[in-house]
Amino acid sequence: DAKTTQPTSMDCAEGRAANLPCNHSTISGNEYVYWYRQIHSQGPQYIIHGLKNNETNEMASLIITEDRKSSTLILPHATLRDTAVYYCIVRYMEYGNKLVFGAGTILRVKS
Amino acid sequence: NAGVTQTPKFRILKIGQSMTLQCTQDMNHNYMYWYRQDPGMGLKLIYYSVGAGITDKGEVPNGYNVSRSTTEDFPLRLELAAPSQTSVYFCASSQAGREYSNQPQHFGDGTRLSIL
Numbered sequence: 514d515a516k517t518t519q520p521t522s523m524d525c526a527e528g529r530a531a532n533l534p535c536n537h538s539t540i541s542g543n544e545y546v547y548w549y550r551q552i553h554s555q556g557p558q559y560i561i562h563g564l565k566n567n568e569t570n571e572m573a574s575l576i577i578t579e580d581r582k583s584s585t586l587i588l589p590h591a592t593l594r595d596t597a598v599y600y601c602i603v604r605y606m607e608y609g610n611k612l613v614f615g616a617g618t619i620l621r622v623k624s
Numbered sequence: 625n626a627g628v629t630q631t632p633k634f635r636i637l638k639i640g641q642s643m644t645l646q647c648t649q650d651m652n653h654n655y656m657y658w659y660r661q662d663p664g665m666g667l668k669l670i671y672y673s674v675g676a677g678i679t680d681k682g683e684v685p686n687g688y689n690v691s692r693s694t695t696e697d698f699p700l701r702l703e704l705a706a707p708s709q710t711s712v713y714f715c716a717s718s719q720a721g722r723e724y725s726n727q728p729q730h731f732g733d734g735t736r737l738s739i740l
Contacts, residue, residue: 547728556628556714556731557667600666609674610655610718611682612729614666 517601522619525595531588533618535601538582544604546577547612548586550597557600557614560586591622626650628732630715636738637705645700645735647715654720656698657729658682658690660711667714673698674720705739712736 518536525531537546548560561568561575563584568575574587588595600617604610631646649656654675659667659682669682673692687709689701698717702709716729 549728554712554734554736556716556733557729559728559730562728609672609680610720610727610729611657611669611672612667613683614659614668616666 517603517615519599519601519615519618521616522621524621524623525588525591527593527622527624528590531591531595531620531622533586533588533599533601533620534583535585536583537601537603540581540603546575546584547602547604548573548575549600549602549612549614550595551600551617552594552597560599591620593622593624596620596622628715628717628730630713630732630735632735633733634736636740637702639705639707639739641705642701642703643705645702645713645715645737647698647700647732648696649698649715649717649730650696651717651719651730652695653717653730654695655718655729656692657716657718658688658698658700659714659716660684660709661714661734662711670700670713702737707739710737710739 547562549557551557561573563575577584598617602612628649657672658670661667668684671690673679679690713735714731716731718729719727
């Protein structure tokens with residue numbers, strides 16, 4: 514699986530958009546980009562995933578650059594409850610669909 | 625919807641004791657996983673299973689055993705507990721699809737285990 518690089522931490526004002534970047538310069542053509550988050554000590558929660566097109570769901574939007582070497586997760590109106598560790602994961606569709614978690618980005622939403 | 629249920633939520637063990645962490649899911653998912661998470665770190669895969677009767681090692685399998693006799697259940701066994709196994713353990717499941725589908729994993733709330 515391709516390696517990802519994320520900032521260690523970010524701050525965001527409540528009500529503003531939170532933009533979380535992820536670099537994955539060694540991504541290959543059949544690797545998906547996944548985003549999960551972990552609030553406090555709960556189990557990770559799936560947010561969104563994509564291959565090459567931008568994606569949007571009820572939680573967030575995922576913007577993938579044309580060369581696929583980086584992506585941005587956008588939480589359009591961050592709330593205090595969005596404070597969490599956000600993980601960007603790149604992986605193949607492969608046997609077992611295994612995930613490899615890095616250290617992630619700590620997002621702090623402040624009032 | 626129950627999703628992925630893990631028991632117990634907390635447990636303290638003495639060195640050398642054994643225990644089984646339980647995990648069950650009600651989503652009829654074929655794939656199931658066990659991860660551990662040490663403080664301040666990301667999750668590491670211990671074992672996974674692609675269906676009943678099939679299990680495979682992940683990144684950090686030493687000291688653990690698993691079984692998958694039914695689709696719903698995927699217990700994790702610690703035979704001789706060691707302090708290095710103090711961690712938070714998460715179970716997850718995902719839907720298998722055609723051509724190794726890109727379905728997301730659904731996680732339980734974790735078991736916090738301390739070995740003293």
